[in-house]
Amino acid sequence: MxxxxxxxxxxxxxxxxxxxxxxxxxxxxxxxxxxxxxxxxxxxxxxxxxxxxxxxxxxxxxxxxxxxxxxxxxxxxxxxxxxxxxxxxxxxxxxxxxxxxxxxxxxxxxxxxxxxxxxxxxxxxxxxxxxxxxxxxxxxxxxxxxxxxxxxxxxxxxxxxxxxxxxxxxxxxxxxxxxxxxxxxxxxxxxxxxxxxxxxxKENLPPEVYVSRRDFPNGTIRFSCTATGFYPQSILLHWKKGSDGVIWGKESSSGTLPNSDDTFYLRICLEIQSGDTETGYACVVDHSQLEAPAVYPVPEKPSQWNLRAVALNILLAAILMISCFVVFTKWKKRKSGIRAGVTLLGVRTHLAFYMGGVEAGAELQAQVKA
Missing domain, CATH: 3.30.500.10 (MHC class I-like antigen recognition-like)
Known part of the structure; x- marks a missing residue:
């Protein structure tokens, strides 16, 4: 039996x-x-x-x-x-x-x-x-x-x-x-x-495949699998979970559509509800230009620690950029002030030479150096 x-x-x-x-x-x-x-x-x-x-x-x-x-x-x-x-x-x-x-x-x-x-x-x-x-x-x-x-x-x-x-x-x-x-x-x-x-x-082309996920506030998760740029038109896309897991969810498809360059495009989506394990999902793509069906896993949901690390890195990068901007602004103002002082000194020296003669001008230069 x-x-x-x-x-x-x-x-x-x-x-x-x-x-x-x-x-x-x-x-x-x-x-x-x-x-x-x-x-x-x-x-x-x-x-x-x-x-x-x-x-x-x-x-x-x-x-x-x-x-x-x-x-x-x-x-x-x-x-x-x-x-x-x-x-x-x-x-x-x-x-x-x-x-x-x-x-x-x-x-x-x-x-x-x-x-x-x-x-x-x-x-x-x-x-x-x-x-x-x-x-x-x-x-x-x-x-x-x-x-x-x-x-x-x-x-x-x-x-x-x-x-x-x-x-x-x-x-x-x-x-x-x-x-x-x-x-x-x-x-x-x-x-x-x-x-x-x-x-x-016409040149036969394999598909370019992109797999993504989106998590909604109500707990619903949407997986998307997009195949584009392939020729000829015939292609098979389907979802799998693990080795023989059962797929429970709402599936939808765009249908095979033409691109402007005579290649084709197809997107399939899968929505699952909160409570599903949400792991092990993958998109399987089969096309004549692929040696064997290709499996593209769905990205895992980023952990809270990863999200905090990303937020912290963004904050540190922003602080660093603001600090660099402030330092650069002060340095530029200081450099402008030094140039203005040197210019004023040159004018005063020339006036001293002109009004008081060589001795007065030399005396002024000596005072500045001291």
């Missing part, structure tokens, strides 16, 4: 390890490509157009009507996609400018004020897990209101606003259905796969 329990415990441990590795693989393989198009115009004219592409919430490219150019976030991304493909996407977006203006015109055809500006929003995204596409979404909005959407390639359009009932007939036509599927496969999924497959062109 005991051996069976041991085997069961060992099996559970291996199952947990396999689950963690599976979770890591899932996090690594799952990606999302999102394209946002924002067009501003009247029923007659397209005034502005901005298109932005984001992979895993990181902007990789943008297009603006003012210059009709696609600008990539980094040179390695343009190289991964290919300059010919970038030019193809530029021509496609340029040709679609007329389509955006047509949609605005069609959706506002009953508006009596034809010169009024309207904002058309089109969201297109796709998600993949490895080489398997999980989902696809296309959504239209006008002036901040959702109009119509479709969630799967083979799905049905769902009207979200009565204004879009007639527009649904256009979107369901064979021509626009084929355009949507081609756009999804080539420009959504295809672009994302090219960038992800060539992401090794």
């Amino acid at each position: 005991v051996n069976w329990r041991r085997r069961r415990g060992s099996f559970s441990s291996w199952l947990l390890i396999l689950l963690l590795f599976a979770l890591r693989e899932i996090q690594t393989a799952h990606h999302k490509h999102e394209m946002k198009h924002i067009a501003v115009g009247t029923s007659q004219t397209l005034l502005d157009l901005l298109s932005v592409g984001l992979i895993d919430d990181i902007q990789w490219a943008s297009y603006h009507k003012s210059n009709h150019q696609i600008v990539t976030k980094a040179a390695w991304m343009a190289e991964a996609v290919g300059m010919n493909f970038i030019e193809e996407m530029r021509h496609l977006t340029l040709n679609h400018e007329g389509d955006y203006q047509f949609v605005i015109h069609y959706l506002t055809r009953n508006d009596t004020k034809t010169e009024r500006n309207h904002t058309l929003q089109i969201l297109f995204n796709c998600e993949i897990d490895g080489n398997i596409q999980l989902s696809s979404l296309v959504k239209y909005g006008l002036d901040g209101e959702d109009l119509i959407q479709i969630e799967r390639l083979e799905g049905q359009w769902v009207v979200l606003n009565p204004k879009a009932h007639s527009f649904k007939l256009i979107l369901e036509s064979p021509f626009w259905t084929e355009v949507r599927k081609r756009y999804n496969n080539r420009y959504c999924v295809g672009v994302m796969q090219k960038i992800l497959q060539n992401s090794s062109m």
Whole structure:
């Protein structure tokens, strides 16, 4: 019976390890490509157009009507996609400018004020897990209101606003259905796969990790573990206590967020209440650029003696600085007085030579020396 329990415990441990590795693989393989198009115009004219592409919430490219150019976030991304493909996407977006203006015109055809500006929003995204596409979404909005959407390639359009009932007939036509599927496969999924497959062109970086604690007056203690500057995005952070201690507390996470240099950032926090032993806590970080998971212990709470020593050192340093300042001020005043006395002596000597002749001047000098 005991051996069976041991085997069961060992099996559970291996199952947990396999689950963690599976979770890591899932996090690594799952990606999302999102394209946002924002067009501003009247029923007659397209005034502005901005298109932005984001992979895993990181902007990789943008297009603006003012210059009709696609600008990539980094040179390695343009190289991964290919300059010919970038030019193809530029021509496609340029040709679609007329389509955006047509949609605005069609959706506002009953508006009596034809010169009024309207904002058309089109969201297109796709998600993949490895080489398997999980989902696809296309959504239209006008002036901040959702109009119509479709969630799967083979799905049905769902009207979200009565204004879009007639527009649904256009979107369901064979021509626009084929355009949507081609756009999804080539420009959504295809672009994302090219960038992800060539992401090794960007330098991989390990995380910089900072662990801190904060003690509150009510006895609550908050531990923070911050990992930043790492690439690729996939990372695992978790708290541990001792070798197999149970973690009791309120955990929170910032989620993995992008930095301005295309690296990533993640912070996890743990709040424990007074009465917990508060010792033995550590943050465990696992990233592809680390040879093994790294353990960062939480700093211990400074003792009262250390706090008093720090306060005493600060006080002594302040007294020393004030004393030096006072001595320097007195020395400077004394030196100024000596210089003034020497100057006055020189003036009196010259006057004596001038008024009383050489003998008077020599006598004055002799008196001063004496």
